[in-house]
Amino acid sequence: MQKPPVNSLNLDLLVALRDTLVKLEKEKCKGMILTSESPSVFSAGLDIMEMYRPDHNRARKFWTTLQDTWIKLYSSPYPTVAAINGHSPAGGCLLALSCEYRVMVGPKFTIGLNETQLGIVAPFWFQDCMRNAIGERQAELALTLGKMFSVDEALKVGLIDEIAKDKADAISKAEDFLDEQSGLPALARSTVKVAFREATLNRLLKNREADTKMFLDFISMPKVQQALEMYMQTLKKK
């Protein structure tokens, strides 16, 4: 990802990500490493400006493109690794959680689904991804608090798989993971992957329109708009 300054996921970046994932699958990609050009941010999550005083049609397109991107990434037949070389809140954490393996550069960055702290709610499929990684109990604690984990905490709870000392080390560890997968029969590998992920995927696939409506209704609420405005101001003041 290379959308300065913080790889916030706006419609354009999501379209680019989705199209890349579609292309990789068509070209029978052997493995993918998702990382960031920024030296300190993997992705700042959804672009708040896409949710603040939105145009209804654009907001719908934004959300359905996010769904498409997630479905493509989460169900990709090829192996995927997130080399998390910076902060990774909310939608950034979702991208990392959707890969099969996570290597994060330590020690100073943070990762987590912090939506509750912003006065918004992580959708059920964000929650499912966290639950699948760290288990029911830890996911409930993390999601209700909107907890951002330090790298050490993330490793301890199973949110990441390995710590790296810098980006090059993260990429090298990610390549080791891909090398390990490359010797396996691809169809058997991808069938097992999809079997593990099927229930989570189907939950969204069967409820896409309801999920979209929930998003559009939620961001139309004055209280939510107020919370987003205050949050944007806090970020700008900073």
Ligand SMILES: CCCCCC/C=C\CC(=O)SCCNC(=O)CCNC(=O)[C@H](O)C(C)(C)COP(=O)(O)OP(=O)(O)OC[C@H]1O[C@@H](n2cnc3c(N)ncnc32)[C@H](O)[C@@H]1OP(=O)(O)O
């Ligand atoms: C029923 C459904 C309901 C809705 C479901 C919504 C689901 C998911 C929600 C999200 O993903 S919301 C986004 C959550 N993200 C965050 O809380 C992260 C916010 N950003 C930060 O904490 C920091 O920016 C950072 C990522 C730690 C990086 O810090 P750094 O000091 O390097 O950079 P900043 O100076 O803070 O930021 C630079 C520049 O970028 C703007 N910006 C930051 N994050 C976002 C964002 N998510 N969207 C839009 N813009 C963002 C920030 O305001 C700065 O702008 P300028 O001041 O330079 O204009």
